[in-house]
Amino acid sequence: MTFNQLNLIEPILKALEKEGYTQPTPIQEQSIPLILQRRDLLGCAQTGTGKTAAFAIPILQLLKNEQTTERGPKGIKALVLTPTRELAIQIEESFTAYGRFTGLRHLVIFGGVSQHAQTAALQRGVDILVATPGRLLDLMNQGFINLNSIKLFVLDEADRMLDMGFVHDVKKVIAKLPVKRQTLFFSATMPPEITDLANTILVNPAKVEVTPVSSTAETIKQAVYFVEKNNKRKLLNHVLEDRKIETALVFTRTKHGADRVAKDLNNAGIQAEAIHGNKSQNARQRALTNFKSRTTRVLVATDIAARGIDVEELTHVINFELPNVPETYVHRIGRTGRAGASGIALSFCDAEEKPYLRDIHKLISKNIPVVEDHPYHFTSIGHAEIVASSAEKNRAEVKKKKKWFGRSRG
Template structure:
């Protein structure tokens, strides 16, 4: 199937061709006709399946005939709600690319950046708004955003939005839009919470599922290293010196862990940078740009910060900490071996993470190859280390009093 078969008009087809896309992906093939038909849809598809274009192209097509602005200026006709700033910026870049030959305007708003330029752009009027939930509601409260004319509402990465605690914000945004609108919900996985949300805000949705959540690319070579927790950094450095090469993403579970590893790698002479939620927007964007250009070849990230970010040509993914949710493992390693290329996935597993390996292997329906030949092997009988915090408080024995205080003196106070 080609994009022409999807009933897209010539200006949009021209922009797609110039962006280098020949044929639609499976998720685009299945979703675009329903969106053009103004149906509500619920789409389960992983990052890297081309789902941004699956909603961006039909939205541009639907708005194409209404692109002549009225005398009172443009009204927001489509809203895309995204959980993270990086993802919102990426979606906006896609809209800009696809609307090269249309008079349709789009803008992106998110927290952690100056609010005044965003207000100035909105006051000029836009057709399509891409936003993170908090900033959208802030600006609506200030009467800068009017959602009364919205025809299409897109909730992207819905499972992540709910995990990040945005469910009330999402429901509020949905209520601020007209009742008669089209709602498109995209989610990597459809857990119970997403299902509940879909039932409350979607109207007889068409369901589209592209590839089971368990599917991992056959082009990713997955390797597992059992290692004592306290030796993970040494093993990581050993692998970077001898085994892992090219553009690398390293995943850690916490922001603190990301910072700690970045300092260690930089101290050891590696070109490393990091992204996580506590970093400013400019610092995160800067790290991503350097990684994309290749000036930095190691990017350390938390799952939330990296979700949905589209970076091609990643040679290896390192699970420095194994995720406790098996689907997260699938997301992580899916960042390498894109577009028919091959890639590597290395996982460092300490004693307390062994149960995670079992659930991951059950999900992906395969045994991950274990590499025993390395300098920091884990004792097979090793029990997880439980760190007890040192007791603080007085070094004196409880109840110890001076002789003077034992005599019941009358105090003057």
């Protein structure tokens, strides 16, 4: 299927052509027609599936069509609520790209920066508002934002809202929205509290599920290096000697770790910057801009800071430290290999991280190939040991289930 077959209007098709997009991803192919039918939507999809365009394109079309037929009072017509500043900025960039020929006005607002430019833009008039919860509520309380004209509401990354403690703020925003509206709800996972929230705000929703969290894109080539903990920085320098690695997003578990890795890389002559929650908004945005423009070769990030980072043609993701939650591994490596492109995900595993690797293998239902040929190989935690241990764990679980079923039949 091509975008031409989705009944899109000429201004949007023209913008998509300018961006070089011809074929929709599965979530776009499924979601766009449903949203254009004005259905509420429950989308279970992780970042990297093309979900931003899946809601941005039909929102632009619906509002553009109304713009030509309605002459009513002006106000914000669509609200996209998202958990992080970086993701908010990137969503607004998508509206800019796809809506460049529509004449619709859009704005992104977030905390951590002066509100003056944001309030000035609001007073000039906005059709589509992309916002993080804290700044949105702040400007609502100050009287700069009124949600009475909202016709389309998007709650993006709902599970991340829960992780970051924003659900209470989200509920405050929802209470101020018109009852009669179209709601689009996206979440990578559906824990009970998120399911309950979806049930309370969606009316007879269409459901779209793409790429469950346990799967990794087939286009991503994965590999793991066994290495002693104190040799990881040397190994990272060694790996980055390969000039084919044009850009690399490196993950650490802590903010302090991200700063230390970035500092070590710079000392080794490799241009790197860190991005995490303790950095100011301006510093985070500057680091992201430098990375996108390839002024910076390596961006070192923590998980929350990296959620929503969308860098075109990112070639490599490197897990300097394995995550202790296996689903996080899938989210991390999903930064590369996006929208059908190829990518490489490399992971460093020390002795303490063996259980994390076992959990990842179990979640993704396959073993990650091991790179044996490197100068810092840690032979005492060979691949065979991990695979054998994982297999033994699975056998024990099967045995336990058989025993339980046998008892229940008795």
